[in-house]
Amino acid sequence: MFEFQFESLTAFLEMAPHGSYVWPVYLLGLGVLGGLTWANIVQHRRGLRSVKRQIERGEKHES
Numbered sequence: 001m002f003e004f005q006f007e008s009l010t011a012f013l014e015m016a017p018h019g020s021y022v023w024p025v026y027l028l029g030l031g032v033l034g035g036l037t038w039a040n041i042v043q044h045r046r047g048l049r050s051v052k053r054q055i056e057r058g059e060k061h062e063s
Helices: 009-014 019-062
Strands: none
Touching (some): 009 019
């Protein structure tokens, strides 16, 4: 089924000579995805506030 290819967790993290290139790229990717997620949440909240303000203005003009 699944066979672990490294002798230990340390060997896995080092990934022979490639670990110093692989892990920073993973961290960069996670940082980009985290930043995009955060930006979308902030933009969504701003949009909700804007719609709420527009609805409140519309109710004031109707009465």
